Amino acid sequence: MADTAQLTEACPIAEVLDHVAGKWSIGVLVAAAHGPVRFTELEREVAGISRRMLTLTLRKLERDGLLVRTVYPTVPPKVEYSLTDMARELYTSLTGLLGWAERHRGDIARARAAYDAAG
Amino acid sequence: MADTAQLTEACPIAEVLDHVAGKWSIGVLVAAAHGPVRFTELEREVAGISRRMLTLTLRKLERDGLLVRTVYPTVPPKVEYSLTDMARELYTSLTGLLGWAERHRGDIARARAAYDAAG
């Protein structure tokens, strides 16, 4: 990761993406955005995620200060995750990218098709 | 990648990031942003990248329609890469994220320190 540090030096954007670039981070963030969400809810809402990866992703996001984890000492246990203000702000910034994606989804698909057709 | 497809369905943002999420994609994009750039220039400007990864990254970006590759049939060979309009637009959107990163760099560092201190 020494190289990543150098890249980050040259391009702080790369640093941002590190907090979001995990295979599941965005999915989890999106699923948690609509309010406090429990572990099992996330497991259902984020299609295809394994229990293990959900745990790892949640820990990473919590460590970066993007999620807050609240434990209710009940039986059975209840744990809720919610976005921090910082994460909500991030989410807003991501909408710019979302717009780009929607505008160019077709362009990208065509570009790929053309590229693959040519070879 | 079937799972990624499902995630993408739920969250188009994830689809965007796939075009940018590679370890070197952003660095290459940034290095190529200032105008047509040759292979060797990129190799120098993107700190730490290997020849192999540069090639793979360039091919991926080209396939997605983010870079244009121009070959001049001279001896020795000359190849130039430049951003497409679509990529420039993407780059603009990324500045939103960049702003977020700069505003919260300190917050994230503190969050991590606190998290690690607690354990």
Add this chain to the structure above:
DNA sequence: CAGTATCCGTCATGATACTG
């Protein structure tokens, strides 16, 4: 100059089973 080919190690992810 601008690549390609090959080998190999590491890491992220997945599957599965167990627990306070």
Add this chain to the structure above:
DNA sequence: CAGTATCATGACGGATACTG
């Protein structure tokens, strides 16, 4: 319910050598 532990694997990336 909300995890943790362990093992296996496949993709990703690095090093090195070769080429039109």
